[in-house]
Amino acid sequence: MPVARPESCNARVIAHVDMDCFYVQVEQRRQPELRGQPAAVVQYNAWKGGGLIAVGYEARKFGVKRSMRGSEVVAVLSRRGRCERASIDEVYLDLTDAAETMLAESPPESFGQLEEEASKSHILGLKDDGGDDKERVREWLCENKGDHRDKLLACGAIIVAELRRLVLKETEFTCSAGVAHNKMLAKLASGMNKPAQQTVVPRSSVKDLLGSLPIKKMKQLGGKLGDSLQSDLGVKTVGDLLHYSEGKLQERYGANTGTWLWNIARGNSGEEVQGRLLPKSHGSGKTFPGRQSLKTLASVRRWLNDLCEELSERLQLDLDKNKRIAHTLTLHANAYNLSETDSHKNFPSRSCPLRYGTIKIQEDSFNLFQAALREYLGAYPVTSEGNQENKWGITGLSVSASKIVTIPTGTCTIKKYFQGQSPSCLSGMEAYNCTEDQDSDLGHLKDLKEGTSLEKTRTESALCDWNSQEQKRLSQGTSTIKKYFEDQDPIGSSHLEATDWSEGKASLAVSGKGSDLGTQSKGLKEETSFEKTITMTARCHMDRQEQKRKSQPGTSSILKFFQHSSSSQSPQSGRGTDHDFQASSARDELQRSDISDGMSNCSRVREPKKESWDYKIDEVDLAIVDELPPEIQDELRLWLHPQKRQMASSGRANGPKSTSAAKPCPSIANYFLPLKKQKD
DNA sequence: ACGGCTACCACC
DNA sequence: TGGTGGTAG
Numbered sequence: 001m002p003v004a005r006p007e008s009c010n011a012r013v014i015a016h017v018d019m020d021c022f023y024v025q026v027e028q029r030r031q032p033e034l035r036g037q038p039a040a041v042v043q044y045n046a047w048k049g050g051g052l053i054a055v056g057y058e059a060r061k062f063g064v065k066r067s068m069r070g071s072e073v074v075a076v077l078s079r080r081g082r083c084e085r086a087s088i089d090e091v092y093l094d095l096t097d098a099a100e101t102m103l104a105e106s107p108p109e110s111f112g113q114l115e116e117e118a119s120k121s122h123i124l125g126l127k128d129d130g131g132d133d134k135e136r137v138r139e140w141l142c143e144n145k146g147d148h149r150d151k152l153l154a155c156g157a158i159i160v161a162e163l164r165r166l167v168l169k170e171t172e173f174t175c176s177a178g179v180a181h182n183k184m185l186a187k188l189a190s191g192m193n194k195p196a197q198q199t200v201v202p203r204s205s206v207k208d209l210l211g212s213l214p215i216k217k218m219k220q221l222g223g224k225l226g227d228s229l230q231s232d233l234g235v236k237t238v239g240d241l242l243h244y245s246e247g248k249l250q251e252r253y254g255a256n257t258g259t260w261l262w263n264i265a266r267g268n269s270g271e272e273v274q275g276r277l278l279p280k281s282h283g284s285g286k287t288f289p290g291r292q293s294l295k296t297l298a299s300v301r302r303w304l305n306d307l308c309e310e311l312s313e314r315l316q317l318d319l320d321k322n323k324r325i326a327h328t329l330t331l332h333a334n335a336y337n338l339s340e341t342d343s344h345k346n347f348p349s350r351s352c353p354l355r356y357g358t359i360k361i362q363e364d365s366f367n368l369f370q371a372a373l374r375e376y377l378g379a380y381p382v383t384s385e386g387n388q389e390n391k392w393g394i395t396g397l398s399v400s401a402s403k404i405v406t407i408p409t410g411t412c413t414i415k416k417y418f419q420g421q422s423p424s425c426l427s428g429m430e431a432y433n434c435t436e437d438q439d440s441d442l443g444h445l446k447d448l449k450e451g452t453s454l455e456k457t458r459t460e461s462a463l464c465d466w467n468s469q470e471q472k473r474l475s476q477g478t479s480t481i482k483k484y485f486e487d488q489d490p491i492g493s494s495h496l497e498a499t500d501w502s503e504g505k506a507s508l509a510v511s512g513k514g515s516d517l518g519t520q521s522k523g524l525k526e527e528t529s530f531e532k533t534i535t536m537t538a539r540c541h542m543d544r545q546e547q548k549r550k551s552q553p554g555t556s557s558i559l560k561f562f563q564h565s566s567s568s569q570s571p572q573s574g575r576g577t578d579h580d581f582q583a584s585s586a587r588d589e590l591q592r593s594d595i596s597d598g599m600s601n602c603s604r605v606r607e608p609k610k611e612s613w614d615y616k617i618d619e620v621d622l623a624i625v626d627e628l629p630p631e632i633q634d635e636l637r638l639w640l641h642p643q644k645r646q647m648a649s650s651g652r653a654n655g656p657k658s659t660s661a662a663k664p665c666p667s668i669a670n671y672f673l674p675l676k677k678q679k680d
Numbered sequence: 681a682c683g684g685c686t687a688c689c690a691c692c
Numbered sequence: 693t694g695g696t697g698g699t700a701g
Contacts, residue, residue, distance in 0.1 A: 087687080087701050220689095223699055256690075283686060330695090349695060398685085689699080 010203065011149050013099040013156035014273060016186035017077055017164070017177045019089035020195035029172045073175070074277055076167045080159050082275040090190075092183050093163075094273035099155035108142040108154055118161035121179075122193045125205030140202075150202050153179055157200045164198065184269035185209075187219060206267035211239030218264065225253070229261075241265035278322055278404075284310040285332070285398025293336070293393030300369060300394055304331075305362045307399050312358040315401055319356075326401035329354035329361060331368040334396035335376060347394075348372045354401055365399045 019025065028034045074091060077083055082094040108114070118141060119134050126140055141154040156179045168174055178189025180201035188209070189199040201209065215235050216226040229235040232252070233244065241249070242265045250258025263269065284307040294300050318324050330351035337345070350368040355361070377392060387393075 089701080220699065225698085254691085279687065281687065285685065287684060289683085328694090346696080351694065400687090686701090687699100689697100691696085691698100692694105 010181050011096070011152060012181055013095045013152050013179065014181065014183050014186045015093040015095055015156060015160045015177050015179045016086075016183065016190040017091050017093065017160070017175050018190045018194075019073065019173055019175045022089035022173070025173050072171050073167055073173060076170055077163055078277070079166075080163060082273050083277060084274045085277050085279075086187075090187075092186065092273045093160070095156045095159050095179075096152070098159050099152045102155040102159065103151055107151070108144075108158060111142055114138050114142060115158065115161055115165075117165050117198075118158045120197065121157050121161065122197060122199040124189070124192075124199060124201050124209060126202075147203060149181065150204075153181070153200055153202060157198065160198055164196075168196075182267075182269040183271050183273065184219065184264060185267060188213070188217075207239070210265065210267055211237060213238045215240070225257070228253075238265055278318075278324065280404060281400055281402040282311060282314045282318065282326065282404075283398055283400030284308070284314070285396065285400075287334070287396045288393075289395060293395045294397070295387050295390050295393050297370070297387075300397065301366050303397055304365050304369060304399065307397060308362040308365050309358050311399050311401060312356075312361050315354075315356065315361075318404070323407045324404045325356075325407060326354050327403035327405065328352070328401065329364055329368070330400045330402060331365050331372065332396070332398045332400070333369065333372065333394055335373075335392055335394050337377065337392045339377070339391040345376065347376050361399070369397075 074083060074085060077091055077093060080093070080095055080098040084092040086092055102108075119138050121137055121141065123137055123140050126136055141157060144151050144154055160177045160179055164175055164177060174196040176190050176194045176196060177198040178186040178192070178201065179198065180186040180189055181203065185201045185206065189201045192199045215229050215238055216222050218226070218238050221229065229241070233240075235241055235244075241261055244262070246259060246262040248258075249261045252258070253261060286303065286307065288294055288303075294303065315326055318326070328351050330349055332349045333347045335347040350372045352364055352368060355364060
């Protein structure tokens with residue numbers, strides 16, 4: 001049986017708060033002389049030709065800061081309950097708890113005097129029998145004899161009035177609000193009396209409200225679905241939906257939409273107020289209408305570079321400010337193709353793992369674009385100059401970053417372990433802040449300093465389906481191995497060490513330096529570094545059939561986290577090159593060759609030399625994990641066998657273990673032997 | 681009124 | 693899952 005929460009939906013207290021003409025207010029706050037004047041914020045011809053008024057980047061010149069979305073106003077509004085940012089200037093608040101508390105501890109009827117702002121509330125359905133409006137509102141709010149739920153709404157209205165007053169006092173912005181039992185109704189209400197007013201939706205008023213509400217006024221029904229309801233079903237108001245059974249609505253609009261329609265007709269909306277203040281994705285795009293369409297790869301590349309630079313800045317900001325990392329890079333474009341018969345085909349979008357660093361984002365985006373373009377053009381080849389005859393044109397480009405997760409602030413046992421072992425290890429954050437430019441500068445400095453070529457040992461990680469697992473654990477604040485350290489090259493075209501993760505296998509590579517693994521003198525420097533790195537690579541298991549052009553060869557180089565701050569001689573140097581990278585380098589050459597020109601300037605040649613031991617992940621026996629420090633065992637087990645999380649974490653007492661059966665004497669030492677040349 | 685831009689979501 | 697389309701501000 002479902003958890004008994006009778007009436008819980010109807011007993012919630014939700015507020016929707018909407019800034020009044022936000023852009024105008026921003027200007028008026030910035031230029032107080034504009035207050036009281038008729039004002040409008042003109043759309044300004046922004047950034048290299050586009051129009052806009054969008055959130056931030058360009059609008060900063062108006063005084064609108066992107067950070068505003070999560071700050072100032074929200075900081076005030078979120079004081080009394082969970083707050084969800086619905087757009088740049090709207091939020092939802094769940095005031096249920098605060099209202100319950102007020103009702104229990106200091107109910108409105110105990111108020112000597114109702115606050116001014118609250119007494120100016122609009123109460124839907126309040127019968128107008130003449131007399132004093134304010135007094136009737138005060139009565140409804142303070143002397144409500146009826147439903148407990150309406151009393152909660154009254155408390156919510158009083159709380160919201162207070163919040164709005166605080167917002168005005170602390171930010172100089174006015175806002176309007178709606179208070180109701182769910183988001184849908186609260187949102188409807190907040191727009192009913194503007195500006196700087198608030199509206200309450202008692203339960204008893206819902207029927208009349210929806211009965212007369214034109215269907216297209218309802219959120220989500222302003223488009224095609226609303227049109228269909230009107231023309232196909234003859235539904236004019238939300239209330240008209242009451243004439244249709246849930247089954248009938250499902251039959252026409254699908255199970256989910258059907259049920260949703262049936263519910264909203266009754267004023268029910270189950271959506272929770274998400275406690276999210278930050279955006280789930282970032283994007284940067286531009287259209288090139290008409291003759292402005294881009295007709296060469298070079299021009300696409302230039303624009304893409306700009307868009308990616310913008311995106312990269314925002315990602316870095318998000319990382320610095322919010323400690324969040326995005327994991328997916330997506331490229332969207334629009335195009336026309338005069339050559340193709342089905343010239344109305346859409347330009348496909350493409351995505352790949354996101355690697356931080358402006359240049360990497362630029363390179364990856366451009367490669368995604370080229371992959372998509374090849375599919376879009378079908379048989380028509382894309383030459384380096386491409387499109388001599390203007391057969392195609394790009395009318396829109398955008399890059400976006402999604403799958404953003406917060407870096408855990410809690411424990412990170414593996415990280416701690418290695419930091420304990422090696423104080424010179426970079427922290428995860430430092431690793432991420434390290435762009436390729438800094439990277440190369442660093443290497444250069446070291447080269448000069450030590451008079452020897454820098455030997456980088458890099459660990460690889462491409463924890464593919466790590467994501468979902470990891471996200472859960474991230475959200476739980478538990479430790480995690482990285483994710484920070486991902487440095488994948490999904491395109492496989494910019495690094496010599498590119499590997500191909502279409503291989504369908506996973507490998508574990510361990511490289512070691514330091515005296516305990518066979519010490520070498522450190523050359524001219526007297527430093528004795530004990531640095532160990534354990535690097536892992538796991539390649540995505542992808543279905544080859546599915547791949548076609550879709551799959552992007554990728555690689556990851558672990559890295560930077562465990563990157564050595566000093567160079568040292570590796571015990572097995574000389575045998576360092578591994579087949580893994582040899583193979584991929586060959587393929588890489590292929591990639592490189594068809595990308596040619598535009599690429600060469602940006603791609604940096606990396607140190608090809610490295611130590612690596614390569615194993616298929618299925619061949620790694622979990623028993624070896626027992627030889628590692630206990631504090632990191634669980635994490636490594638998860639890493640090696642993320643799909644067996646339950647078993648791994650519940651101990652290894654029971655459950656068949658096919659892998660160990662095949663391996664008589666598992667020892668971690670076995671895994672530290674250099675790679676054998678592959679026979680097949 | 682409309683196009684440009686950003687962002688979220690449902691569906692398959 | 694990634695990719696597409698719809699919706700809204």
